[in-house]
Amino acid sequence: MRITQRRTQVELVVASIATLAFFGALAYLAWQTSLGRNSVGDLVLFLLIFQRAQSMGQEVVRQLSQLYEDHLYVGLLFEFLDIRPAIAEPVRPLPVPEPMHEGIRFEQIGFSYPGTDKPVLCDINLRIRPGQIVALVGANGSGKTSLIKLLCRLYDPTSGRITLDGVDIREYGLEEYRRVFSVIFQDYGRFAATARENIRFGDIRQPVDTPSVEAAAVKAGADPFIQGLKAGYDTPLTRMFDDGQEISIGQWQKIALARAFMHRSSVIILDEPTSALDPGAEFELFDNFRERIDHRAALVISHRLSTVRMADYIYVLDQGVIREQGTHDELIRQEGMYCDLFSRQAHHYREVDA
Template identity: 30%
Template sequence: MGKNSLSSISSYFKIFHKATVLQKFRVVLYMVLTVIEILLSPLQIYAIQQTTDTINNVFETKTHMMDALLFIGLNVLIFLVSYIVNEKKVLLVKRLNQFADYHLEDMKANKMIEIPIIYFEETENHNVLERINGVGSKTISIFVSSIEVIKHAAIFATYAFMLIKVHWSLGFILIALLVPSLYIYLGMSKKFYLQAYAQSFKVRRANYFINLFRDRSVQKEIKIFKHGHNLLSLWKSLYWETSDEQYSLDCKDAKRKRQSAIYNHVINTIYIIGLILFGAHSNMTIGEYVAYSSLLVLSSSSMNTVVNNTGIVYGYAFVIRDFIKFLDRRTSDLIEESDDITFRDEIQLNHVCFTYPNSENATLKDISFTIAAGESVAIVGENGSGKSTLAKCITGLYEIQEGSIQFDGKELNKSNINSLLARTSILFQDYARYELTLLENIAFEKVNNDQETQRLFVDELFEDFRNIANRLPNGANTSLGRVYENGAELSGGEWQRVALSRAFFKEADLIVLDEPTSAIDPLSEDQIFNRFFEYTENKTALIVTHRLANCVRVDKIIVMDKGRIVEMGTHASLMKEKGLYASMFSVQSKPFNKKEENLVAAL
């Protein structure tokens, strides 16, 4: 056995230990019940033999009726014990699966909390997450299948020993049944995993298209743009592409199994002929013949169980391998946190460059500037200019490949990223809409902390929160969204106000707003920014926006184009330069200036 195999087994047991925390009794009980099943197997053969012989004696001599009834009762007892043991094992597996799913999903979620956000920018990583779905149940399946392989291997060995006592060739025939089938199942298990691996992206995309029809916002657009059948055709194409590949492999698998079944039938026929020949030249009783004939059927069943479960172990081992790789991701370069980020003086960017995974072109190119502590800065530019990416780099969400970002002279690195994030609050452009209560959407785990949540009901900064709560049937405790709780639905602008309140609720030194008012009307936007600038007084604020009217009030404006800084200054200085910023501002102002001119002319 190679080092890789030993390492894989060791890694599996670590995962299994995590999956069965506080469930050792059930694990041991499952193994004890399996031992009982192993012991029942030869007893069952003995009971069949004795029952057949005693019944035969009853027919021939009209005596031994009590012996026949005794062995019939023994068969009934074996059946009842086997049934109860099997029933208990099924329930144990059910419970072990539940605990394993809970613990390993918890591990997976905690890992996703820890890993950098850039992980989710790579398609292959989403494929990995798709493949490790249900890893808890699969971990238990490996355990159960391994135990079943051991059980049926022991039963198979017992049957082979009993047959060897009759003649060595009968035991050899049983072994001949096992090897080809095992080879076929292991080979096909690997092919099925490799197919699932190759199809991960297509299956995810097919699921994406079909799930769009359950999305309320998509359904509104389908009714208007009539593109539902187009989306459906995209799903159909991917569905049949993957299904045809799966069916082709299923056909190959069926062919291999058919060949194995024919081979097994030939071996079975040879076995029966051999048993008859040996029985004719020995004192074999009818009971012994029936018992040894049953051995063939039971051995074939045990063999199939061994082969099937070995295939399950082999196939799911690849899933465990993917899960272990996922858990081990980036753990080798994590540094123990020791440095704290401070905001006393300035944030300085020096020649910062950033490129997304699997991309040839840099999104940020040689970015250098300084933000003074307590300064408000707006980052503006056309779509795709790198504004949001720059904000994510400054806040430590993305790790830059070149250059440095320093806070009060201390370089941002793995040892202080969490310190930075703890003191940063962000409203993302693609903010989340949680199907929770209004209060939970903002306070989360602090929802029962009256001292913390009291700010929401008295602070002028959270006027939007109170306005929304006042119109909801259960106030701040009303569930939002209608998918799960049948709660109240909010408008797009109201959802954005909730997300904005969430950003303001966190006590932070650095506030980042990424298109904070894209779904809010102009009057409300003006009120929000009035409150925002009051809130960020003596705090460092970063605003990513397309609406340049809000830039008039910031201390510094950074203009980006194709990943580079092309202009920097105040609103007044940039307007004097008559560059890109002045051009964009004039374009946005033109409709309002035109309306004002028309109004004056009308008067």
């Protein structure tokens, strides 16, 4: 905005000077012609020359202003190109075990986001065993999503370490390590592409016509509404296309779930996977959930404790600290934070039913 204002001011000043100069020259030439020192033809010639010179001068000023502006943008581009990844690759990366045997451990993890000293996670000890469904519960801002970002190595912990089969995850190659996970964040992608392509983006290494797309959609409960679209799986989503079709937020969430099921990973991570789904769709998704994820490990974040209770193990986070952990029945018997949250939600549903 400031660059545009400065350029406008310069162009206004130049245009004003050029206009004054033009009319001044016109008055002088007319006076000289009236005295008989110039002919009318000379007057017309001088006016044409002056107009041409004025136009060229204004164009030069405009191009110089544009050049200055382009120089600033190019400077920003080079600054962007000079940015180096904050997550360092190991010099000699170890091969990622497939499948994993011991699972994943968080050992004394502490974390603060870059540029701030405020701790987001403190002394986190957590384990995800192969084939185990683990749930994270807690209020907004308790550190659940930050924990997932550390697990996916979008950030490295400030203290402590995360291990996969007993090896620090920083010893693995970054790209190969991230293939261990299928992740749905709360801000999952909504791509202006066909339904088939949106699901296949979960594993682009598979061929375009792979039947795995339909299989993933069935697991996510997306197949019925996709079949009802104009061109089924080949229907473009969003109105960016003439033949495109808009779908609801809940349907987009099912597409995102199908994308996660598409990737043959060892661990599925779901951050609020049913926030836009109705209770019926949520029940269908988590009914036989272990079979839907092919008995892989899963890490689920949800505020709906009706979803969480199916987990094998539950961690309750509060202000970046694990306050409680255990199975659903164990946490209910403890009569702590989890029991209180569960009772409140159950009471709310009973009031609605009444």
